[in-house]
Amino acid sequence: YLWPSPMLDELESLLYEITAQPPDMASFISPCDSFISGGIQTGRSNPADWIRTAYHDMATHNIADGTGGLDASIRFAEEQARPENAGNGFSNTLGVVAGFSSRYVSIADTIALGTVMAVEFCGGPRIPFRGGRIDATEPNLPGVPEPDQTLDSHIASFARQGFTQQEMITLVACGHTFGGVQHEPFPNIVHEINDSNNTQSVAHFDTTNIHFDNNRYGNISPARTQNPLVVGFNDTTNSDKRIFSSDGNVTMRSLHYAAKFSFANSPDLFASSCSSLLARMLDTVPRGVVLSDVITPLPVKPGNIQFSLDGDVLQFTGNVRFFNLPSNTNRIALLLWDDHLGATHNSTLLPSLAGTFTYQLGDVATTYRFGGDDFRGIALDAAAGIVNMQFMLDGKLQTQQDEKTVDFAVQDSVVLSSTSCFYGNNATARIDVAVRLSAKTAAASVKSLYIEIEDRSSVTKSDFFAVDSSAKVNEAYTMWSVNIPGSPFNRNVGAEIDGVEVVVAKVMRTLPALPSCDSDES
């Protein structure tokens, strides 16, 4: 995809700018025995909960009528209360992953991301990730298979979800390499285990229950496995036994004994089968939801682009991240830009404080910031403004992901003014916004400027109240103002530009220390 795209840019960061440090998502699964309320001594782990949550959310899908699928309907209490969703793993999972949703990233996308990360971080393959899932507004119909049901009903259930019998066998094996069955929600399957290292009495599927692995000695051989859904004391609930042996063990043999049987040259058959089937599981969404292409890292990614109009000067700040550049201590890095008057300019890019950083998955980010030594960014002539950026490294223009586009579009139609200020006791702020005269779209969209309060995925908008729309700041911009009563923290100035709603400025981040308005009045 081409930058900018608010949703894909955010998902790309969540997928590739991964560190195991808080507050990143990966910090909850590093190490893989992490659990929401303590470590492995509970017998439980976040990666297992996250993967089971994604499956149970998806398993309501009906391929015939397109209803259900991975749409975060599992967040509704009504779904969690169903017997098919026994246990508190779903609320535990949502308590973590939903925190990474935003106005652009759905909770359903964070559930899918959780599975991608859990599998990859805990020894498994990369699962190709697409974005764009849409959160359901009400619970889905029931439809998650339960261990006491018959094999025929399980085959029918997976067929309804869109998976063949062979795919069912593989997908269950891929999921049940993590975690286990807990006593409390499943007392008919697991007795209480009086073990201070397993306080929640979890009978694990295998001995490596916090790792994705081809458990070659487990599962198909009742003599060798500990899987409580294969060798459980209650044969009615031995669903994995019935599922794994349902084709005479052909699929399980080929997965687990690849080296000995027909897949002699495919030692990673288990990993590759799980990668593609788990991707299909995550991409099983209600009909009509269109997912993006698989998100791969952007080679060049601008970030934190902000403007502040100060008289005739448009202060322009931002940074740019390059992935996996060859190391070069003498690199000459330039930002070039085209202005509204047809001229091209350039400025040397400066190493950012973030510098060079290796992320958890091995991508090396080299980050530069725009502008001078004073950290105020680049002073643009307000009338000339900016239309497009290009980035040049050692004389070579860098391209976007399509390997041909060199332009990175920037909009300066609606920008924050440095005259924004606080009244008296900081209870009220006056936010001044400058609208570019020449921008037809901006002129047309003045009516749709607004202040918004962003709270995770909900956005409350207040219409922009124009105090003085005729005041010209300079030859290029007119000024609009609004008074925000109450705390001005976390307010965005939004605008509709060319029919697309964008956040023009994050008020507090742009102007960390607003000056007092009171001097205006004196």
Ligand code: HEM
């Ligand atoms: C017929 C199909 C299936 C049945 C009957 C079934 C049944 C179960 C049961 C009873 C548990 C114990 C849950 C708990 O104690 O919290 C469990 C755990 C689990 N299941 Fe399944 N499952 C099925 C398919 C799948 C699939 C397709 C996946 C994912 C690809 C999956 C992933 C998991 C995971 C990761 C756990 C461990 C959860 C934890 O330890 O917190 N299951 N399953």
